[in-house]
Amino acid sequence: MVSAIATAQVPVLDLVRVPSFSSLLESLASSNIAWAIHDGIWLLKREEGGNVRDTVSRGSLVPGRETIASTCWKAGLRASTLRAVDLKASLLGVVSVGGLIATATQAALSPRGPGTCDRNMCERCCNITTSIPYVVCGCHAMRHRCTASGKTWGASLVGVGIASAAFHGSYGSFREWGRRMDFWTISAASNLMTRALFPCVPASVTAAGMLATPFKPFLVSFVNSTAMELKFLAAARRNPKLRGPQRLHAVCCLLGLGAFALEDWKPDLPLVHSAWHLLSSTAVATINHLLADVEEEERCKQARNAQQRPQLVLQMQPLLP
Incomplete structure (x- = not known):
């Protein structure tokens, strides 16, 4: 009876597995929380004169990933680029509408042609x-x-x-x-x-x-x-x-x-x-x-x-x- 119950509990234990400590550290390091913790530690290590006490560079705990500041800077750059593109599109639209109005006005102006006088x-x-x-x-x-x-x-x-x-x-x-x-x-x-x-x-x-x-x-x-x-x-x-x-x-x-x-x-x-x-x-x-x-x-x-x-x-x- 006990062996049957133990045998029945094996699939349940296989389905609900507790993650190991190393996998938790790896997921933490690859998440944005690790970024925030690392940047906070790096800022705390700065001296009053602006020097860093150790040789660990900012962002070295998470190799291959960018810092929050650089990410924000790139996001701002992309936003400004989009604003410039939108401004350019708006200006082109205004110019196109102005050209259409100018063309319609030119077609409506009167008289047309150079006239028939002044032949010599x-x-x-x-x-x-x-x-x-x-x-x-x-x-x-x-x-x-x-x-x-x-x-x-x-x-x-x-x-x-x-x-x-x-x-x-x-x-x-x-x-x-x-x-x-x-x-x-x-x-x-x-x-x-x-x-x-x-x-x-x-x-x-x-x-x-x-x-x-x-x-x-x-x-x-x-x-x-x-x-x-x-x-x-x-x-x-x-x-x-x-x-x-x-x-x-x-x-x-x-x-x-x-x-x-x-x-x-x-x-x-x-x-x-x-x-x-x-x-x-x-x-x-x-x-x-x-x-x-x-x-x-x-x-x-x-x-x-x-x-x-x-x-x-x-x-x-x-x-x-």
Whole structure:
């Protein structure tokens, strides 16, 4: 009976074996606990001057393994490397998105192409020369206009003349950008013209027109020019002094539109663009008469308001306690 019980207990003893002392030391030495104990002992052995009492180097108890400090340093290095990689990826992503936006914006810019004028040196010189009247009109407006918006419009006309001359004198890859600057300055000048003709227009409307200029310059110029034509026609009906300039303005505008359409229809005809320059600059010069009338109206309105203020004060005095 006893032998049977002893025989039955043998497999149980085989399954549950107590580890030996040497195996415990080996597992302890190969674990992280041994690392911590060894580093603590090594730090305790340092003298105040920084020398080690024995010749046992740090980490020698566990050969083939790194110290905790070096492990932490390498972990920090790996973390910084990952951060640098993430930063590089983020920058590349931003650059890629910026490039996509720039490409889409470039595709949406208007106009496109170098244009059909300036086929020879003679035509190029004529187009540059006929750009000078815009500068003259701008200088005249800056000198004779009384309001800040009128003077700003005059300065924009000077920019129109300079951009036109730069476009007609450009070559190669810059020519397309020169043509864009020509259209954009005309559109911006039309926005400032509307600002000067209609002082009550909110600044947000002018800002919206400026933002739309790089993408739809012809549309912006058309809307502003239409508003100006209606204003000029109404002012000429009210003020007989403006009828002569308004007729000249209307004739030059119609002939200028005809020259513009003829240039698109027959691009081989010479000096059509130069004729358009002269007609449009003459039409722009007549706008000074309209601006003078608008400024006169503003002065009369301010004078009436100044006269009404004392009367309002006298009327309000009996009501005051």
